[in-house]
Amino acid sequence: MNESTFHIHQLHYKNILSIDDLSIPSGMITCIIGESGSGKTTLLKMLNHMISPESGDIEIEGRSVFEWNPVELRREVVMMAQTPVMFGGTVKDNLLIGLRFSEKPAVTDARLKKVLKDVHLDKALDEESDALSGGEKQRVSLARILLLDPPVLLLDEPSSALDEETTQFIMKKLAEFVKNNKKTLVMITHSTAVVRAFADHIIEINKGQVVRESEHIEQQ
Template identity: 45%
Template sequence: MFELKDIRYKDILKIGHLRIEENKVSILTGESGSGKTTVLKLLNHLISPDEGTVLYKGKDIASLDPVQHRRNVIMLQQMPAIFPGTVRDNLIAGLMFSEKPVPDDRVLEEALHSVYLRKSLETVAEGLSGGEQQRLALARVLLLDSDVYLLDEPSSALDDETADEVISSFLKKAKQKNKTVIMVTHSKQIADRYAEVPVHLEKYNQKIKEAAHEG
């Protein structure tokens, strides 16, 4: 589905070749600064590489309409946006931005249930805890029904037990619909349990520093 060739981005990331398969759960791991979030941004066409090519279904991402691409390849940032208003307002915000029909409340409540968020649709979203807001954002992403979900530390604000429940449920829903999931996590437990395709990134700028020191 994705193919990265001879990629370099600033002094953050250098990848000779990486292929990411369709309908699989790929999990990116590596120490802080190794470029995990940068990879997601490249796949989402939020940034462009300084060198190299990113392909999506065989086409150079640079040639694709970025708005349409981001509707097909949705990215959930580590600190997701929470909009003023209710839980319902937040759930339908993504659908409205993407010009997709808004489902009835039953479907919205099912999305909340799927991420273990037991809140009324009328709850004020800004009053939720960090972990609850993270789950609300996951439910919003799930409702978009995109081809690809790019998730940047989607369970970082959750305890281990809740994180496992939420990620397991989200991935089950995604797999049922043959979606592609590419997730960044620092959790070894999550990575070991759910990665169908594990991808480990090493810190590129550390290699540059070591090379300069050796020189």
């Protein structure tokens, strides 16, 4: 297995998670699977310190999560929640706001249009964000993260509001982005098709515990 981006030691959180030892490899697509309520989203939030473990530790690139400045960490390890965060204004406003929050320079309209194409969204930059559907908002949120170009992406059900064709298109683009730029992607998904096609590493969680790890999903 490749060098780890995350290494979890004796992690416990309420009655939600109990993980003795777990590594998540760098430069790969890791899919976290399991039933609803099994602790997947809690684990994802711990990877960028949105939630602190009650005991144990998470090492991120060899440093304890407690040693990272939270703002610095969340610029390196960017999370997209299952319910997309949208702001008032236009599609362009929503794309640029992530760069502004991260104190990164704005980009050209041509770059914004390119990233919208990458997430299969045919919308004008001046379209109002409140006119977008749930799936369109999800794609704008994903495009915003791609513009940030972080080393690590954490995605919670990024295709939950998308049809199968759009999911496959976006996941192919995401996979190319990760591989070509040596990024690390950790994502929660309920889509067996996504796991089969794109996962390098699979972690299955049940009742807060890791019950299986594998380098590819077994054929059904």
